[in-house]
Amino acid sequence: MASLALAGCSSEGSSGDKDGKTTISFIHWRGEDVEVFNELIAKFEEENPEIKVDMTAYPSEQYQSTAQTLLRDGTTGDVFVSMPGSQFEIIQKAGFFEDLSGEEFVSNFNESLLEVGQSEGKQYALPYQLVFNQPIYNAGIFEELGLEPPTDWEGFLALCETLKENGYTPIAFPGADIGPGQFMNAMMMNNATDEEVFTKLVNGEVKLTDEWWVKTLSQFKELNDKEYFQDNALGTKHDGAIALVGQEKAAMLATGSYAMANIKSHKEDVKLNLLAPITVSESEAKYEGIHTTTFMLAVNSKSEKQEQAKAFIEFLSKPENASVYANKTGQHLTVNDVNYESEVLKDTVHWMDKNTRFQPRYLIPNADVEKAVVGSIQDVLSGTDPAEAAKKAQQIVDQNLN
Structure with a gap:
């Protein structure tokens, strides 16, 4: 309104x-x-x-x-x-x-x-x-702590731990609205490098219970269990997450480049840049980030x-x-x-x-399936086991197939 x-x-x-x-x-x-x-x-x-x-x-x-x-x-x-x-x-x-x-x-x-x-x-x-749907980071905080964008999953976890040890929330995550649907893109881009994966999902050729999605959900769980998201992440809306980064309480925002102007409205001289979590080893990584037109x-x-x-x-x-x-x-x-x-x-x-991939979520051709995929992330952050959350979401995919 x-x-x-x-x-x-x-x-x-x-x-x-x-x-x-x-x-x-x-x-x-x-x-x-x-x-x-x-x-x-x-x-x-x-x-x-x-x-x-x-x-x-x-x-x-x-x-x-x-x-x-x-x-x-x-x-x-x-x-x-x-x-x-x-x-x-x-x-x-x-x-x-x-x-x-x-x-x-x-x-x-x-x-x-x-x-x-x-x-x-x-x-x-x-x-x-042209939007980059991947985390924004406070470059000033990274410089202060001698941090660089990591090139593998272990490096990303180590980065988050360093930020946490120094009193920062590593990742401001707006779980109440757009966070799950945005952060999922960078989190899965190298776990399922086939750009047709969601077309194949709605055609019944692959499943959410396969390793690529269960692994992605497990990595979401790992970030949550290690307290790399802010308290009550599922109750935080995008404006609230932006404020955490703008006030320099959080070092990263798990949405995309379109939020940069709003972050700078909180602190005009804040230095910002972009990174994407690499969820595999450096040698296995195909994509560096996510873009959307x-x-x-x-x-x-x-x-x-x-x-x-x-x-x-x-x-x-x-x-x-x-x-x-x-x-x-x-x-x-x-x-x-x-x-x-x-x-x-x-x-x-x-x-x-850079070698960026078009946002996978936007390539889900069925709105009900899209909701199920995003919902499985919210389920995991609410405490559901990743394999069980994937199974629940796959049931909705199967219903749409039938």
């Missing part, structure tokens, strides 16, 4: 015409970006005086569950965003994406990063953000304002406008020729050249 209030508008009836202008509805889930979007929308409206943009930002979980319903009659979400994976699949099957394949502004994006918005050779959505811009196929909607996406994809968004939100983008000026983005831009 706070996000809705920040947006300063309602989506209801927002696609109508007012004062001789065509009003388009823009809906998304990033309430923390409302301020910079307001700035960009004001510039867009100045350059396009015949178009007005009404924006509504929904809480992330609400948006994920209701976006397709909002889009149904075409009056809301002339421009909307989609998450990759199961949400993209649901909206695509419902026919709410307008095909953008032939639009000139598609060339403003890095072609190699657009695949997740494609289906059957058509470009239905354009990923705007997300916040996928799209046009509602049911909209009567498609040309105006496309004009807004074209505006957002121009390098000068994308640079404003990137630097004010602390986000790397998929747009070509973005000028990264903020210290955080400069410090982490080298991750674009």
Whole structure:
């Protein structure tokens, strides 16, 4: 509700015409970006005086569950965003994406990063953000203690122990909301290096009771048993975990690069960087980290304002406008020729050249299976044996197979 209030508008009836202008509805889930979007929308409206943009930002979980319903009659979400994976699949099957394949502004994006918005050779959505879904760490604390990002599992455990011995919570873990679904990606990336593993899971070719997932759950248990997460991790939401890192009570945040700007809002001069836990030996490690191309811009196929909607996406994809968004939100983008000026983005831009894997969780094509996978992590942190938690989750997978 706070996000809705920040947006300063309602989506209801927002696609109508007012004062001789065509009003388009823009809906998304990033309430923390409302301020910079307001700035960009004001510039867009100045350059396009015949178009007005009404924006509504929904809480992330609400948006994920209701976006397709909002889009149904075409009056809301002339421009909307989609998450990759199961949400993209649901909206695509419902026919709410307008095909953008032939639009000139598609060339403003890095072609190699657009695949997740494609289906059957058509470009239905354009990923705007390039996110690294792996822990953020306080580089100042690491320097103070002489620590470097480890290259194997034993090294990661030793790192956490050193942080704990020096009075820091090693990992701020928002277990009440996004933590399990985010941290799982880096935790499993080298335990199951096959990028088709979740497709094979829903096809019955592999199981959660196999070694790759039981091992991942066991490593979650090990971190929890050694008290490397904060107290009441399952009761901590993302904002609370961010505050622990921002106040320098915790040394790492188990979510992703998109939280850097919020951490710096607590302490502007904090030095931040990224790492991913390597859960195998150094010689066995294939991937260095996790990336996601997300916040996928799209046009509602049911909209009567498609040309105006496309004009807004074209505006957002121009390098000068994308640079404003990137630097004010602390986000790397998929747009070509973005000028990264903020210290955080400069410090982490080298991750674009590392061997990172696309976020595995977003490749789970079934929403019920995704919930079961994430839920098994929460079960383990609640005290369930990893093998038993995997068995419980596999039963839900089997039900969906049947």
